Amino acid sequence: MNRTQSIAILMSFIFLNLGHAQDVETAGSRIVSIKEKTDSENANGIDQLQKLTEIDPIKGHIETCRATKSQNGEDTSNKAILDCAWKELDDSDKEKVYALLNSNTEDDERGSQYDVGLANFKNEKSSATKVLEKYLLGKLEEALYGDQPGNLKIANDHTSFYELYRSQLGKNLISQLSAFCIYTDDEGNIPFGSKERLAENKKKNLDGLNQIDPTSGISTSFKGYSSCIQRVSIFCEEGKNFTDQLKDPVPPPCELNRLMTSAKIAISKTEDLIETFGELDAQKGLTAGLNKEALNIQKITNVGSKELIKDSGYEKEQERIAQEIESNCIDVADAESNPTCAKYLTKKSENDELSLEFALRNKALTEKVKDHLDQNLNEETLKSVLNEQGLTDEEYEQLKVKVQSEIDSGQNKNDCATIEECIRNKIVDRYEHEREQLAMSLQKRLEQTQYDDTEGTQTAAKALENVKSTYENSAESLAEVYQYSNIVSSFIDIESNGKLKKNTAALAAELESNYFSADSNDGRNTASSNQDGTSSQTVRDLESLSDLAKGSDSDDGTDAVTLDSGQINKLQQWLPDNKAEGEEP
Structure with a gap:
Protein backbone atom coordinates (compact mmCIF):
# COMPACT_ATOMS: atom_id res chain seq x y z
CA MET A 1 0.00 0.00 0.00
CA ARG A 30 -31.45 2.09 4.90
CA ILE A 31 -29.98 -1.28 3.96
CA VAL A 32 -31.34 -1.55 0.45
CA SER A 33 -29.70 -4.40 -1.44
CA ILE A 34 -26.98 -6.97 -1.81
CA LYS A 35 -23.75 -5.08 -2.44
CA GLU A 36 -22.54 -5.25 -6.03
CA LYS A 37 -19.13 -4.59 -7.46
CA THR A 38 -18.43 -1.35 -9.26
CA ASP A 39 -18.22 -1.16 -13.06
CA SER A 40 -14.45 -0.91 -12.87
CA GLU A 41 -14.25 -4.08 -10.79
CA ASN A 42 -16.57 -5.92 -13.18
CA ALA A 43 -14.39 -4.77 -16.08
CA ASN A 44 -11.49 -6.51 -14.35
CA GLY A 45 -13.32 -9.82 -14.56
CA ILE A 46 -14.89 -9.89 -11.11
CA ASP A 47 -18.50 -11.06 -11.14
CA GLN A 48 -21.20 -9.45 -9.06
CA LEU A 49 -21.97 -11.09 -5.74
CA GLN A 50 -24.01 -14.24 -6.25
CA LYS A 51 -26.89 -14.88 -3.86
CA LEU A 52 -26.52 -18.23 -2.16
CA THR A 53 -30.30 -18.49 -1.77
CA GLU A 54 -30.63 -18.66 -5.56
CA ILE A 55 -28.32 -21.60 -6.22
CA ASP A 56 -29.43 -25.22 -6.50
CA PRO A 57 -30.03 -27.46 -4.69
CA ILE A 58 -30.32 -25.35 -1.54
CA LYS A 59 -32.86 -23.04 -3.17
CA GLY A 60 -35.25 -25.95 -3.64
CA HIS A 61 -34.66 -27.26 -0.12
CA ILE A 62 -35.46 -23.84 1.34
CA GLU A 63 -38.74 -23.66 -0.59
CA THR A 64 -39.71 -27.20 0.44
CA CYS A 65 -38.86 -26.66 4.11
CA ARG A 66 -40.77 -23.38 4.23
CA ALA A 67 -43.87 -24.92 2.65
CA THR A 68 -43.79 -27.99 4.89
CA LYS A 69 -43.29 -26.04 8.10
CA SER A 70 -45.98 -23.53 7.17
CA GLN A 71 -48.45 -26.31 6.37
CA ASN A 72 -47.70 -28.06 9.70
CA GLY A 73 -47.90 -24.86 11.74
CA GLU A 74 -44.23 -25.13 12.73
CA ASP A 75 -41.57 -22.47 13.24
CA THR A 76 -40.92 -20.67 9.93
CA SER A 77 -38.11 -18.40 11.11
CA ASN A 78 -35.02 -18.13 8.92
CA LYS A 79 -33.05 -20.20 11.41
CA ALA A 80 -35.59 -23.03 11.46
CA ILE A 81 -35.94 -23.12 7.68
CA LEU A 82 -32.18 -23.05 7.08
CA ASP A 83 -31.52 -25.75 9.69
CA CYS A 84 -34.04 -27.90 7.83
CA ALA A 85 -32.62 -27.14 4.38
CA TRP A 86 -29.01 -27.67 5.44
CA LYS A 87 -29.75 -31.22 6.61
CA GLU A 88 -30.82 -32.08 3.05
CA LEU A 89 -27.44 -31.16 1.53
CA ASP A 90 -24.83 -33.83 0.88
CA ASP A 91 -21.11 -33.16 1.35
CA SER A 92 -20.53 -32.07 -2.26
CA ASP A 93 -23.45 -29.62 -2.08
CA LYS A 94 -22.02 -28.13 1.11
CA GLU A 95 -18.59 -27.72 -0.46
CA LYS A 96 -20.25 -25.89 -3.36
CA VAL A 97 -21.78 -23.43 -0.90
CA TYR A 98 -18.49 -23.05 0.96
CA ALA A 99 -16.70 -22.23 -2.30
CA LEU A 100 -19.22 -19.49 -3.09
CA LEU A 101 -19.48 -18.20 0.46
CA ASN A 102 -16.89 -15.46 0.23
CA SER A 103 -16.68 -15.39 -3.55
CA ASN A 104 -16.26 -11.89 -4.94
CA THR A 105 -16.58 -10.16 -1.57
CA GLU A 106 -14.25 -7.84 0.24
CA ASP A 107 -13.35 -10.75 2.51
CA ASP A 108 -11.80 -12.64 -0.42
CA GLU A 109 -9.57 -9.69 -1.17
CA ARG A 110 -7.97 -9.90 2.26
CA GLY A 111 -7.62 -13.69 2.06
CA SER A 112 -10.18 -14.53 4.72
CA GLN A 113 -11.69 -18.02 4.75
CA TYR A 114 -13.76 -17.86 7.91
CA ASP A 115 -15.53 -14.52 7.81
CA VAL A 116 -18.47 -12.78 6.16
CA GLY A 117 -20.24 -9.67 7.32
CA LEU A 118 -22.60 -6.77 6.76
CA ALA A 119 -20.16 -5.37 4.21
CA ASN A 120 -21.96 -7.58 1.69
CA PHE A 121 -24.97 -5.26 1.86
CA LYS A 122 -25.45 -1.79 0.46
CA ASN A 123 -26.33 0.84 3.07
CA GLU A 124 -27.73 4.24 2.07
CA THR A 346 -37.91 -0.12 2.86
CA LYS A 347 -40.30 -2.92 1.90
CA LYS A 348 -40.70 -6.01 4.06
CA SER A 349 -40.80 -8.34 1.06
CA GLU A 350 -37.38 -7.10 -0.10
CA ASN A 351 -35.97 -7.08 3.43
CA ASP A 352 -37.04 -10.69 3.94
CA GLU A 353 -34.87 -11.70 0.98
CA LEU A 354 -31.88 -9.80 2.37
CA SER A 355 -32.36 -11.27 5.82
CA LEU A 356 -32.59 -14.83 4.50
CA GLU A 357 -29.47 -14.38 2.37
CA PHE A 358 -27.46 -13.09 5.32
CA ALA A 359 -28.78 -15.84 7.61
CA LEU A 360 -27.73 -18.47 5.07
CA ARG A 361 -24.26 -16.98 4.77
CA ASN A 362 -23.88 -17.05 8.54
CA LYS A 363 -25.20 -20.62 8.73
CA ALA A 364 -22.83 -21.75 5.98
CA LEU A 365 -19.86 -20.03 7.57
CA THR A 366 -20.47 -21.68 10.94
CA GLU A 367 -20.85 -25.10 9.32
CA LYS A 368 -17.71 -24.53 7.27
CA VAL A 369 -15.68 -23.78 10.40
CA LYS A 370 -17.10 -26.81 12.22
CA ASP A 371 -16.47 -29.15 9.26
CA HIS A 372 -12.91 -27.98 8.71
CA LEU A 373 -12.05 -28.26 12.39
CA ASP A 374 -13.64 -31.70 12.77
CA GLN A 375 -11.95 -33.07 9.66
CA ASN A 376 -8.54 -31.73 10.68
CA LEU A 377 -8.51 -31.26 14.43
CA ASN A 378 -4.86 -30.39 14.86
CA GLU A 379 -2.78 -27.43 15.90
CA GLU A 380 -2.22 -26.21 12.34
CA THR A 381 -5.95 -25.95 11.60
CA LEU A 382 -6.70 -24.31 14.94
CA LYS A 383 -3.97 -21.76 14.33
CA SER A 384 -5.26 -20.96 10.84
CA VAL A 385 -8.71 -20.15 12.21
CA LEU A 386 -7.41 -18.19 15.19
CA ASN A 387 -4.95 -16.26 13.02
CA GLU A 388 -7.99 -14.82 11.27
CA GLN A 389 -9.30 -13.91 14.73
CA GLY A 390 -6.14 -11.84 15.22
CA LEU A 391 -4.12 -14.22 17.40
CA THR A 392 -0.43 -14.63 16.64
CA ASP A 393 1.36 -17.96 17.03
CA GLU A 394 2.88 -16.68 20.27
CA GLU A 395 -0.55 -15.75 21.59
CA TYR A 396 -1.84 -19.18 20.57
CA GLU A 397 0.73 -20.70 22.92
CA GLN A 398 -0.58 -18.44 25.71
CA LEU A 399 -4.12 -19.61 24.94
CA LYS A 400 -3.01 -23.23 25.27
CA VAL A 401 -1.62 -22.47 28.73
CA LYS A 402 -4.90 -20.82 29.73
CA VAL A 403 -6.99 -23.75 28.47
CA GLN A 404 -4.78 -26.33 30.18
CA SER A 405 -5.16 -24.39 33.43
CA GLU A 406 -8.94 -24.46 33.01
CA ILE A 407 -8.86 -28.22 32.42
CA ASP A 408 -6.62 -28.84 35.45
CA SER A 409 -8.75 -26.69 37.76
CA GLY A 410 -12.07 -28.07 36.54
CA GLN A 411 -13.15 -24.60 35.38
CA ASN A 412 -13.54 -25.60 31.75
CA LYS A 413 -17.14 -25.02 30.63
CA ASN A 414 -16.84 -27.03 27.42
CA ASP A 415 -17.34 -30.78 27.10
CA CYS A 416 -13.74 -31.59 26.22
CA ALA A 417 -10.73 -33.44 27.53
CA THR A 418 -7.77 -32.20 25.47
CA ILE A 419 -6.42 -28.74 24.67
CA GLU A 420 -7.28 -29.16 20.98
CA GLU A 421 -10.88 -30.20 21.72
CA CYS A 422 -11.38 -27.35 24.18
CA ILE A 423 -10.02 -24.71 21.81
CA ARG A 424 -12.16 -26.19 19.02
CA ASN A 425 -15.27 -25.88 21.20
CA LYS A 426 -14.42 -22.30 22.17
CA ILE A 427 -14.09 -21.36 18.50
CA VAL A 428 -17.33 -23.07 17.47
CA ASP A 429 -19.31 -21.60 20.37
CA ARG A 430 -18.22 -18.10 19.45
CA TYR A 431 -18.95 -18.60 15.77
CA GLU A 432 -22.42 -20.04 16.41
CA HIS A 433 -23.48 -17.36 18.87
CA GLU A 434 -21.86 -14.49 16.99
CA ARG A 435 -23.30 -15.44 13.61
CA GLU A 436 -26.79 -16.04 14.97
CA GLN A 437 -26.80 -12.68 16.71
CA LEU A 438 -25.45 -10.89 13.66
CA ALA A 439 -28.31 -12.27 11.59
CA MET A 440 -30.84 -11.15 14.19
CA SER A 441 -29.15 -7.77 14.47
CA LEU A 442 -29.53 -7.26 10.73
CA GLN A 443 -33.21 -8.13 11.05
CA LYS A 444 -33.61 -5.47 13.74
CA ARG A 445 -31.93 -2.88 11.53
CA LEU A 446 -34.15 -3.76 8.59
CA GLU A 447 -37.27 -3.43 10.74
CA GLN A 448 -36.38 0.15 11.67
CA THR A 449 -37.33 1.43 8.22
CA GLN A 450 -39.60 -1.24 6.77
CA TYR A 451 -43.32 -1.46 6.15
CA ASP A 452 -45.32 -4.49 5.06
CA ASP A 453 -46.07 -3.82 1.41
CA THR A 454 -48.68 -6.62 1.42
CA GLU A 455 -50.90 -5.08 4.10
CA GLY A 456 -51.89 -1.66 2.76
CA THR A 457 -50.85 1.77 4.01
CA GLN A 458 -51.23 1.46 7.79
CA THR A 459 -47.85 -0.19 8.32
CA ALA A 460 -46.19 2.48 6.16
CA ALA A 461 -47.71 5.24 8.29
CA LYS A 462 -46.42 3.58 11.46
CA ALA A 463 -42.97 3.14 9.95
CA LEU A 464 -42.81 6.82 9.02
CA GLU A 465 -43.74 7.78 12.59
CA ASN A 466 -40.91 5.60 13.88
CA VAL A 467 -38.40 7.06 11.43
CA LYS A 468 -39.43 10.60 12.36
CA SER A 469 -38.99 9.78 16.05
CA THR A 470 -35.50 8.44 15.35
CA ALA A 518 -25.10 25.28 30.54
CA ASP A 519 -23.66 27.50 27.81
CA SER A 520 -24.70 25.14 25.01
CA ASN A 521 -28.02 24.06 26.52
CA ASP A 522 -30.12 26.14 24.10
CA GLY A 523 -33.17 26.02 26.34
CA ARG A 524 -33.30 22.28 26.94
CA ASN A 525 -35.00 21.25 30.17
CA THR A 526 -32.97 20.07 33.16
CA ALA A 527 -34.01 16.53 32.29
CA SER A 528 -35.34 14.85 29.17
CA SER A 529 -36.56 11.48 27.95
CA ASN A 530 -34.70 9.66 25.20
Missing part, protein backbone atom coordinates in the same frame (compact mmCIF):
# COMPACT_ATOMS: atom_id res chain seq x y z
CA ASN A 2 1.60 3.30 -1.06
CA ARG A 3 1.23 6.60 0.76
CA THR A 4 -1.36 8.03 -1.63
CA GLN A 5 -3.59 4.99 -1.23
CA SER A 6 -3.15 5.13 2.54
CA ILE A 7 -4.22 8.75 2.76
CA ALA A 8 -7.28 8.01 0.62
CA ILE A 9 -8.22 5.19 2.97
CA LEU A 10 -7.86 7.41 6.01
CA MET A 11 -9.88 10.19 4.41
CA SER A 12 -12.78 7.79 3.90
CA PHE A 13 -12.26 6.08 7.24
CA ILE A 14 -12.13 9.21 9.40
CA PHE A 15 -15.93 9.39 9.32
CA LEU A 16 -15.92 6.65 11.93
CA ASN A 17 -14.39 9.24 14.29
CA LEU A 18 -17.90 9.89 15.49
CA GLY A 19 -17.52 7.21 18.07
CA HIS A 20 -20.57 4.99 18.09
CA ALA A 21 -20.68 5.28 14.33
CA GLN A 22 -23.36 2.64 14.02
CA ASP A 23 -25.83 4.87 15.87
CA VAL A 24 -25.19 7.60 13.32
CA GLU A 25 -25.33 5.32 10.30
CA THR A 26 -28.55 3.62 11.41
CA ALA A 27 -30.34 6.85 12.36
CA GLY A 28 -32.53 6.84 9.27
CA SER A 29 -30.14 4.97 6.99
CA LYS A 125 -26.56 6.98 4.42
CA SER A 126 -28.92 9.70 5.57
CA SER A 127 -28.24 13.31 4.61
CA ALA A 128 -27.43 14.06 8.27
CA THR A 129 -24.75 11.38 8.21
CA LYS A 130 -23.29 12.94 5.07
CA VAL A 131 -23.24 16.38 6.71
CA LEU A 132 -21.26 14.99 9.62
CA GLU A 133 -18.96 13.06 7.34
CA LYS A 134 -18.20 16.20 5.34
CA TYR A 135 -17.41 18.13 8.51
CA LEU A 136 -15.01 15.48 9.81
CA LEU A 137 -13.30 15.12 6.44
CA GLY A 138 -12.78 18.87 6.42
CA LYS A 139 -11.28 18.66 9.89
CA LEU A 140 -8.88 15.98 8.73
CA GLU A 141 -7.91 17.91 5.59
CA GLU A 142 -7.12 20.97 7.68
CA ALA A 143 -4.94 18.87 9.99
CA LEU A 144 -3.12 17.21 7.09
CA TYR A 145 -2.66 20.25 4.84
CA GLY A 146 -3.22 23.35 7.00
CA ASP A 147 -3.69 26.49 4.89
CA GLN A 148 -1.59 25.12 2.04
CA PRO A 149 -3.53 22.60 -0.08
CA GLY A 150 -1.21 20.00 -1.53
CA ASN A 151 1.45 20.57 1.12
CA LEU A 152 0.99 17.37 3.11
CA LYS A 153 2.47 17.72 6.59
CA ILE A 154 3.42 14.05 6.79
CA ALA A 155 4.62 13.69 3.19
CA ASN A 156 8.02 12.38 4.28
CA ASP A 157 6.89 10.49 7.36
CA HIS A 158 5.04 7.24 6.80
CA THR A 159 4.98 6.31 10.48
CA SER A 160 3.03 9.41 11.50
CA PHE A 161 0.28 8.57 9.05
CA TYR A 162 -0.04 4.99 10.25
CA GLU A 163 0.03 6.06 13.89
CA LEU A 164 -2.88 8.39 13.13
CA TYR A 165 -4.73 5.52 11.47
CA ARG A 166 -4.03 3.15 14.38
CA SER A 167 -5.15 5.73 16.91
CA GLN A 168 -8.43 6.20 15.07
CA LEU A 169 -9.06 2.45 14.98
CA GLY A 170 -8.60 2.23 18.74
CA LYS A 171 -10.75 5.30 19.35
CA ASN A 172 -13.58 3.84 17.28
CA LEU A 173 -13.51 0.56 19.17
CA ILE A 174 -13.53 2.25 22.58
CA SER A 175 -16.54 4.32 21.55
CA GLN A 176 -18.41 1.29 20.23
CA LEU A 177 -17.82 -0.52 23.53
CA SER A 178 -18.98 2.58 25.40
CA ALA A 179 -22.32 2.50 23.59
CA PHE A 180 -22.83 -0.95 25.13
CA CYS A 181 -21.37 -0.33 28.58
CA ILE A 182 -23.32 2.88 29.17
CA TYR A 183 -26.05 0.47 30.35
CA THR A 184 -23.84 -1.40 32.84
CA ASP A 185 -24.22 -1.58 36.60
CA ASP A 186 -21.30 -1.09 38.99
CA GLU A 187 -20.21 -4.71 38.57
CA GLY A 188 -20.10 -4.71 34.78
CA ASN A 189 -23.41 -6.53 34.29
CA ILE A 190 -25.98 -5.56 31.66
CA PRO A 191 -29.62 -6.22 32.70
CA PHE A 192 -30.62 -7.72 29.37
CA GLY A 193 -34.34 -7.62 28.68
CA SER A 194 -35.22 -5.09 31.41
CA LYS A 195 -35.89 -1.65 29.93
CA GLU A 196 -36.47 -0.17 33.37
CA ARG A 197 -33.12 -1.31 34.76
CA LEU A 198 -31.30 -0.37 31.56
CA ALA A 199 -32.71 3.14 31.87
CA GLU A 200 -31.73 3.35 35.53
CA ASN A 201 -28.16 2.25 34.81
CA LYS A 202 -27.73 4.67 31.93
CA LYS A 203 -28.99 7.59 34.01
CA LYS A 204 -26.70 6.65 36.89
CA ASN A 205 -23.68 6.37 34.61
CA LEU A 206 -24.33 9.71 32.94
CA ASP A 207 -25.06 11.53 36.18
CA GLY A 208 -21.94 10.01 37.78
CA LEU A 209 -19.51 11.19 35.11
CA ASN A 210 -18.50 14.30 37.06
CA GLN A 211 -18.43 12.57 40.45
CA ILE A 212 -14.94 11.62 41.60
CA ASP A 213 -14.30 8.68 43.89
CA PRO A 214 -12.19 10.07 46.77
CA THR A 215 -10.19 6.85 47.11
CA SER A 216 -9.30 6.12 43.49
CA GLY A 217 -9.46 9.68 42.18
CA ILE A 218 -11.41 8.62 39.08
CA SER A 219 -14.99 9.01 37.88
CA THR A 220 -17.48 6.81 39.73
CA SER A 221 -18.89 5.75 36.35
CA PHE A 222 -15.59 4.09 35.43
CA LYS A 223 -15.94 1.14 37.82
CA GLY A 224 -18.73 -0.58 35.91
CA TYR A 225 -17.23 0.38 32.55
CA SER A 226 -13.84 -1.18 33.32
CA SER A 227 -15.50 -4.52 34.12
CA CYS A 228 -18.09 -4.33 31.35
CA ILE A 229 -15.63 -3.94 28.47
CA GLN A 230 -13.98 -7.21 29.50
CA ARG A 231 -17.26 -9.11 29.64
CA VAL A 232 -18.54 -8.44 26.12
CA SER A 233 -16.97 -11.61 24.73
CA ILE A 234 -18.18 -13.61 27.73
CA PHE A 235 -21.75 -12.41 27.11
CA CYS A 236 -21.36 -13.53 23.50
CA GLU A 237 -19.81 -16.90 24.34
CA GLU A 238 -22.59 -17.68 26.83
CA GLY A 239 -24.95 -17.58 23.87
CA LYS A 240 -27.95 -15.88 25.44
CA ASN A 241 -30.52 -14.72 22.92
CA PHE A 242 -30.06 -11.05 23.75
CA THR A 243 -31.02 -9.68 20.36
CA ASP A 244 -34.55 -11.07 20.57
CA GLN A 245 -35.01 -9.51 24.01
CA LEU A 246 -33.69 -6.07 23.29
CA LYS A 247 -34.62 -3.15 21.13
CA ASP A 248 -32.08 -0.57 20.02
CA PRO A 249 -29.89 1.14 21.09
CA VAL A 250 -28.21 -1.63 23.14
CA PRO A 251 -25.77 -3.30 20.72
CA PRO A 252 -25.72 -7.13 20.69
CA PRO A 253 -22.56 -8.36 22.47
CA CYS A 254 -21.64 -10.72 19.65
CA GLU A 255 -21.76 -7.85 17.18
CA LEU A 256 -19.31 -5.94 19.38
CA ASN A 257 -17.14 -9.04 19.63
CA ARG A 258 -16.93 -9.10 15.83
CA LEU A 259 -16.01 -5.40 15.82
CA MET A 260 -13.23 -6.13 18.30
CA THR A 261 -11.89 -8.86 16.02
CA SER A 262 -11.98 -6.61 12.94
CA ALA A 263 -10.32 -3.73 14.79
CA LYS A 264 -7.69 -6.02 16.26
CA ILE A 265 -6.71 -7.40 12.86
CA ALA A 266 -6.52 -3.92 11.32
CA ILE A 267 -4.51 -2.56 14.25
CA SER A 268 -2.10 -5.50 14.11
CA LYS A 269 -1.45 -4.94 10.39
CA THR A 270 -1.01 -1.21 11.00
CA GLU A 271 1.45 -1.88 13.82
CA ASP A 272 3.51 -3.98 11.41
CA LEU A 273 3.49 -1.12 8.89
CA ILE A 274 4.54 1.38 11.56
CA GLU A 275 7.51 -0.82 12.46
CA THR A 276 8.46 -1.42 8.82
CA PHE A 277 8.24 2.20 7.69
CA GLY A 278 9.88 3.40 10.88
CA GLU A 279 12.93 1.33 10.02
CA LEU A 280 12.90 2.47 6.37
CA ASP A 281 12.50 6.14 7.29
CA ALA A 282 15.35 5.83 9.79
CA GLN A 283 17.57 4.31 7.10
CA LYS A 284 16.78 7.25 4.81
CA GLY A 285 17.56 9.74 7.56
CA LEU A 286 13.98 11.01 7.81
CA THR A 287 12.97 12.58 11.11
CA ALA A 288 9.53 11.49 12.28
CA GLY A 289 9.42 13.73 15.34
CA LEU A 290 9.06 16.98 13.41
CA ASN A 291 6.08 15.65 11.50
CA LYS A 292 4.49 14.30 14.67
CA GLU A 293 4.62 17.74 16.22
CA ALA A 294 3.00 19.21 13.11
CA LEU A 295 0.32 16.52 13.12
CA ASN A 296 -1.35 16.41 16.55
CA ILE A 297 -2.83 12.92 16.50
CA GLN A 298 -4.74 13.29 19.76
CA LYS A 299 -6.35 16.53 18.64
CA ILE A 300 -7.56 14.91 15.42
CA THR A 301 -8.92 11.73 16.97
CA ASN A 302 -10.53 13.24 20.09
CA VAL A 303 -13.61 15.39 19.53
CA GLY A 304 -16.00 16.82 22.12
CA SER A 305 -19.70 15.96 22.03
CA LYS A 306 -20.78 19.51 21.18
CA GLU A 307 -18.43 19.76 18.20
CA LEU A 308 -19.51 16.35 16.97
CA ILE A 309 -23.26 16.85 17.25
CA LYS A 310 -23.95 20.57 17.13
CA ASP A 311 -21.01 22.37 15.53
CA SER A 312 -20.80 19.84 12.71
CA GLY A 313 -24.37 20.57 11.59
CA TYR A 314 -25.49 17.01 12.29
CA GLU A 315 -28.18 17.95 14.82
CA LYS A 316 -29.57 20.71 12.63
CA GLU A 317 -29.87 18.37 9.65
CA GLN A 318 -31.55 15.73 11.81
CA GLU A 319 -34.13 18.33 12.85
CA ARG A 320 -34.66 19.37 9.21
CA ILE A 321 -35.32 15.79 8.16
CA ALA A 322 -37.76 15.22 11.03
CA GLN A 323 -39.65 18.35 9.99
CA GLU A 324 -39.69 17.24 6.35
CA ILE A 325 -41.26 13.93 7.34
CA GLU A 326 -43.76 15.66 9.62
CA SER A 327 -44.86 18.10 6.91
CA ASN A 328 -45.02 15.73 3.96
CA CYS A 329 -45.58 12.22 5.29
CA ILE A 330 -47.44 12.13 8.61
CA ASP A 331 -51.24 11.76 8.43
CA VAL A 332 -50.98 11.77 4.64
CA ALA A 333 -52.77 9.08 2.63
CA ASP A 334 -50.51 6.75 0.61
CA ALA A 335 -47.42 8.60 1.83
CA GLU A 336 -45.23 5.67 0.81
CA SER A 337 -46.02 6.52 -2.82
CA ASN A 338 -44.54 10.00 -2.39
CA PRO A 339 -40.82 9.98 -3.32
CA THR A 340 -40.14 12.42 -0.45
CA CYS A 341 -41.42 9.79 2.00
CA ALA A 342 -40.46 6.61 0.17
CA LYS A 343 -36.75 7.44 0.45
CA TYR A 344 -36.99 6.84 4.21
CA LEU A 345 -38.68 3.44 3.90
CA TYR A 471 -34.47 11.68 13.67
CA GLU A 472 -35.96 13.73 16.50
CA ASN A 473 -34.10 11.91 19.29
CA SER A 474 -30.91 10.38 17.93
CA ALA A 475 -28.71 13.51 18.15
CA GLU A 476 -28.98 13.89 21.91
CA SER A 477 -28.70 10.13 22.45
CA LEU A 478 -25.48 10.05 20.43
CA ALA A 479 -24.14 13.05 22.37
CA GLU A 480 -24.72 11.11 25.60
CA VAL A 481 -22.82 8.07 24.33
CA TYR A 482 -19.96 10.16 23.02
CA GLN A 483 -19.60 12.19 26.22
CA TYR A 484 -19.66 9.00 28.28
CA SER A 485 -17.01 7.46 26.03
CA ASN A 486 -14.74 10.50 26.14
CA ILE A 487 -14.77 10.60 29.93
CA VAL A 488 -14.66 6.97 31.04
CA SER A 489 -12.10 5.99 28.40
CA SER A 490 -9.77 8.67 29.78
CA PHE A 491 -9.23 6.52 32.87
CA ILE A 492 -8.13 3.36 31.02
CA ASP A 493 -4.47 2.47 31.55
CA ILE A 494 -2.96 1.85 28.12
CA GLU A 495 0.62 0.85 27.38
CA SER A 496 2.31 3.23 24.95
CA ASN A 497 6.02 3.09 24.15
CA GLY A 498 6.63 0.90 27.19
CA LYS A 499 4.81 3.17 29.63
CA LEU A 500 1.32 3.11 31.14
CA LYS A 501 -0.61 6.17 30.05
CA LYS A 502 -4.14 7.51 30.11
CA ASN A 503 -5.79 9.18 27.12
CA THR A 504 -6.82 12.27 29.03
CA ALA A 505 -6.80 14.13 25.72
CA ALA A 506 -10.32 12.73 25.22
CA LEU A 507 -11.39 14.26 28.54
CA ALA A 508 -9.80 17.59 27.62
CA ALA A 509 -11.66 17.60 24.30
CA GLU A 510 -14.97 16.96 26.07
CA LEU A 511 -14.38 19.73 28.62
CA GLU A 512 -13.65 22.13 25.78
CA SER A 513 -16.74 21.17 23.77
CA ASN A 514 -19.49 19.81 26.05
CA TYR A 515 -22.90 19.38 24.42
CA PHE A 516 -24.55 19.35 27.84
CA SER A 517 -22.89 22.42 29.37
CA GLN A 531 -35.89 7.23 22.55
CA ASP A 532 -34.59 4.29 24.60
CA GLY A 533 -36.79 5.25 27.56
CA THR A 534 -34.05 6.82 29.64
CA SER A 535 -34.16 10.21 31.31
CA SER A 536 -31.04 12.09 32.32
CA GLN A 537 -29.70 15.55 33.01
CA THR A 538 -29.48 17.70 29.91
CA VAL A 539 -27.32 20.24 31.71
CA ARG A 540 -24.17 18.49 32.83
CA ASP A 541 -21.15 20.64 33.60
CA LEU A 542 -17.88 18.81 34.15
CA GLU A 543 -15.78 21.30 36.09
CA SER A 544 -14.93 18.72 38.76
CA LEU A 545 -12.92 16.88 36.10
CA SER A 546 -10.89 19.86 34.90
CA ASP A 547 -7.84 19.14 37.06
CA LEU A 548 -7.66 15.59 35.71
CA ALA A 549 -7.36 16.88 32.15
CA LYS A 550 -4.34 19.02 32.98
CA GLY A 551 -0.90 17.63 32.31
CA SER A 552 -2.28 15.08 29.89
CA ASP A 553 0.00 12.17 29.05
CA SER A 554 -0.56 13.03 25.41
CA ASP A 555 -1.04 16.78 25.36
CA ASP A 556 1.61 17.31 22.70
CA GLY A 557 -0.12 14.82 20.43
CA THR A 558 3.11 13.04 19.56
CA ASP A 559 2.05 9.68 21.00
CA ALA A 560 -1.09 7.81 20.02
CA VAL A 561 -2.48 6.56 23.34
CA THR A 562 -4.76 3.80 22.14
CA LEU A 563 -5.51 0.08 22.38
CA ASP A 564 -3.12 -2.33 20.69
CA SER A 565 -3.94 -5.76 19.29
CA GLY A 566 -2.66 -7.63 22.36
CA GLN A 567 -4.85 -5.61 24.71
CA ILE A 568 -7.90 -6.34 22.56
CA ASN A 569 -7.10 -10.06 22.72
CA LYS A 570 -7.19 -9.80 26.51
CA LEU A 571 -10.52 -7.98 26.35
CA GLN A 572 -11.84 -10.81 24.19
CA GLN A 573 -10.82 -13.34 26.86
CA TRP A 574 -8.61 -15.33 24.47
CA LEU A 575 -5.53 -14.71 26.60
CA PRO A 576 -4.79 -14.94 30.34
CA ASP A 577 -4.36 -11.90 32.61
CA ASN A 578 -7.87 -10.49 32.71
CA LYS A 579 -7.09 -7.74 35.19
CA ALA A 580 -9.54 -4.86 34.90
CA GLU A 581 -8.29 -2.00 32.79
CA GLY A 582 -7.46 0.94 35.02
CA GLU A 583 -6.08 -1.18 37.89
CA GLU A 584 -2.47 -0.88 38.88
CA PRO A 585 -0.34 -3.43 37.02
